[in-house]
Amino acid sequence: MEIDLRTVAIKPLRHTFDNIARRFGDKPASRYQEGTYDIQQTDIFHYRPMWEPELQLFDKRRTKVEMKDWYALKDPRQFYYGAWTIARSRQQEAADSCFEMIEDRGLVAMIPAELKQLALDVLVPMRHVEWGANMGNSYMAAYGYGTAITQPCIYHAMDHLAVAQYLTRIGLVLDGPEALDAAKDAWMTAALWQPMRRHVENVLVVQDWFEIFVAQNLVLEGLTYPLLYDYLDSEFSAKGGTAISMMTRFMTEWATETGKWVDAQIKVAAAESPENMVLISDWLKQYRAPVLEALIPISQRAFGDHAESVLAEVTAQFDARCAKLGLSV
């Protein structure tokens, strides 16, 4: 049975803003569309930036990638601020209840000592890698072109800050503030982390923002997240460290979701022109090698004798993913 409430019906003059109508026709538009398309200014800037006088405030020339329309790089999740923050608040609630349960019930005490140490050695120092990821994504949000891609970059930057904070929390739960100091020492000086730190620092000085996107969001995340939050996570679960898995729940879910966004960007940009495809593929090759090199000592610490085969599997999956996106690996 249907009931039919009546409201006074008024025929609107138009259904959406002109910039949206020019793209999609004059029909009701989504909040993602109205809050995203053409919001960044593109014409007429008053002053040259004092920090880069040869370019405009927003300038397509900050990357070698060329797009006829930068708004072709849309977000399959259709995240505008409200959608993003509501989605994340649900995830943080779930993550928070995991941490609470672990703390309230003292579940840390039930984690085998060697697994706890493994998490301290491998997961906690990653908070610095996450901070680097935050910096790369805030750079893209600031200097990228077109709200379609810069908007999710600021969300991605904040997500990485959150992951850094979850990793911090894992350190605090497992071993208190000393865990963070030990992880930072390892990050700064231990042989295990130096190739990774060198790579992260090298990416911090890259100026082409789309190159950072490839280096950071495709390659570094595409290789480390499966390794740590898929393979290593299975190890934790299998050997009695379920509590650790519970604390990385956010990262596992998040990587799956954000991977779809990253894929959509790369796929569309690479399909735009053969030049873009070659450029992005070259960046892929350029950054894949040092990340894999950096992951060797980390996998050895994490997987011991199986390190080589695990890393090979992760690499094969990653290569397949890139090939599917139209890149040459």
Added chain:
Amino acid sequence: MDMHATKKKLGIKEKYAHMTRGLDWETSYQPMDKVFPQATFEGIKIHDWDKWEDPFRLTMDSYWKYQAEKERKLYAVLDAFAQNNGHLGLTDARYLNAIKLFLTGISPLEYVAHRGFAAAGRNFPGVGPRVACLMQSVDEMRHAQTQIHALSNYNKHYDGFHDFKHMLERVWYLSVPKSFFDDAFSAGPFEYMIAIGFSFEYVLTNLLFVPFMSGAAYNGDMATVTFGFSAQSDEARHMTLGLECIKFMLEQDPDNLPIVQKWIDKWAWRGVRVLTLVAMMMDYMLPKRVMSWKEAWEIYFEQNGGALFADLARYGITMPECLKQCSIDKEHIGHQAWATFYQYGGAAAFHTWMPSDDEMDWLSAKYPNTFDKYYRARFTHWRDEAEKGNRFYSNTLPMLCQVCQIPMLFTEPDDPTTICYRESDYDGEKYHTCSDGCKHIFDNEPQKYIQAWLPVHQIYQGNCFPEGTDPTVEGFDPLAKVLEWYHFDNGHDNLDFEGSRDQANFAAWRGMATKNT
């Protein structure tokens, strides 16, 4: 067993420090000045970023929790507003023009603020200010989008909202707020924090954000006022960040004082000039007025702002000299601006009108020293002429100030009957400014302000016509072509409120909603 029981719980401050401070490191594979290339060129000296006091301690998980709650509530109200034709609850369709000014002049700038804070959040070498800037960056994205979403329903029913970003970049009066933000973002990160974080957010928020949102509350605009309430706690955070930033710079090195003082002087005046649009909105565009511009200036600047500068005096900061003139200007600028917009109402994307007798009486009461003496006769004359069918539109273009880009409409501080002009020479050319404040800014950085894209100059140079326009054809109408280039719906977006489509539709729709015939 039971290690967790013996461990002492961390305090909030300590916990927050672990969640942020420890994350960064001194890079060694790449030099720090390459990682943070914008950290020093402005001359600000920072010795210890760890001395930064976090003005608020929000981890991402609590940020998401609070913000999501606010978003859910806000969008529920916006949905209800749209579903129930909330726009028909406005006091009067003239009110719409205030929010047209807001959507075209302010919302796109929230977006630029988002980009600027993302840059600041990348560029400071200290982790504390960076995290705070990044949070403000996403907040500003929120504000741009929630404003667009709140006003989207008005766009469906009324004129003047329909192409706001295109207009912002081109239309003459919108270059006032646009150039303000372009100016800030094109400066370095420290100056940006003074421009936006301090002057705009701290000193001026109460004179910009609050008047618009209170105007919405007084005039039945539930969509906008709900946004306003929802953004209030964000704004409070932004204000504390701006203030903390300025104190931090001043505490770090005595050499920073003259630089900071220069920026405060500059940005206070830049801000005050933008507020001219708000003054006009408060005194003329709100059918139900909240308070006069003069009252707002007295409460929010002379009282609150005075206390702020008293607080900063211990660092050696003095109140900008130019602000003293505002106590004279507060009696005039709203009237002068509205008179200008009335005359150029053919080229504005909102409607203009002359106040009714009741409204003129309100203005007389609020401005006993100036309204009757300098403005009432002119306004009455224009109204009488309009009633006789001679609505006055100026067909020439006004000269603009090289710095604030407002038409030369302000009068001399000591003579409200003489327009104020100032002139500077630079590189063999003459540049004109509207005031001592703007001239001072120009003279300090002429190489920056000569770059300004002045809408009137550009029109006269023929740069503001649609592609393919031939100005040599017979009967060429330059104004019509400029309006076409602005994407104005000529005859609907502009001209007098009396006889406008907004006026007719609002009356007809309200009739449908409240009567049975």
